[in-house]
Amino acid sequence: MASPVPIKTLSQTWTFFEGEWRDGNAPVLGPRTHGAWLGSMVFDGARAFEGVTPDLDLHLARVNNSAREMLLEPSLTVEEWRALVDDGLRKFPRNAELYIRPMYWAEQGLGGGVRFEPDSTNWCLTIYEAPMPAPKGGAITLSPYRRPSAETAPVGAKASCHYANGARALIEASKRGFDNCLMRDMLGNIAEFANSNAFLAKNGVVFTPAANGTFLNGITRQRVIGLLRADGVEVIETSLTYDDFLEADEIFSTGNFQKVAPMSRIDARTLEAGPMYRRARALYWDFAHSRAPLRAVS
Structure with missing residues (x-):
């Protein structure tokens, strides 16, 4: 035994x-x-x-x-x-x-x-x-696994049953030397990272996959889009391919656990934590700290 x-x-x-x-x-x-x-x-x-x-x-x-x-x-x-x-x-x-x-x-x-x-x-x-992870960047690649559609899973819910597929995507990517991976939807477009929403910046414009029902339109994602647009940044929600990410100037993620985090490599190509990422993170931190805390100092 x-x-x-x-x-x-x-x-x-x-x-x-x-x-x-x-x-x-x-x-x-x-x-x-x-x-x-x-x-x-x-x-x-x-x-x-x-x-x-x-x-x-x-x-x-x-x-x-x-x-x-x-x-x-x-x-x-x-x-x-x-x-x-x-x-x-x-x-x-x-x-x-x-x-x-x-x-x-x-x-x-x-x-x-x-x-x-x-x-x-x-x-x-x-x-x-759960200490906030330092935004040190991470290496990413393309996952062979895909996000489900509404016909195949309860994609409108933040449900534990979705996370097994994300976990196997992360494990598979880790075996190839990467920290995270981009996952496609059933049509072959990029949906999100295995555990967070995805953004790229190119020529001063920020792009993110359109919320098409194959992934959760994250609360932090929506907040960052709104903050960037209010600060004068053009943010385009659209269909994106893996080639779009390969050609990006910057790539970053948004999510509940780490909030806004940069990516430092895609496949063999090194990336910088650039001005759009830094702007998004600074705007989010300013927003968060403008909220009154729910409790008095203990």
């Missing part, structure tokens, strides 16, 4: 589940929970860093929308989620760099099977320490 895999010690974590905050990483999903073994989980991820929580309400609204897209039955309002988040943030130092993760899933499947029972929807809120 194989020895059990040691459980890795994780960062400081608090989880609100079934009426109380639970310290540590105690499991809330049992081995027969539908979400744990048949993939009915939806979630969202917001950031708390340097005392701010940018776009928190949009993330909380999206987890409810994701639940509906997945045919689950969300039970908390945005206001109820926000009150729980505010309470949970007080358990950490004010300037802790945190990830805020609300989740819904089905507890039961019909007859124990794939078709879940929507009225068995359960939920929890997990908040944990």
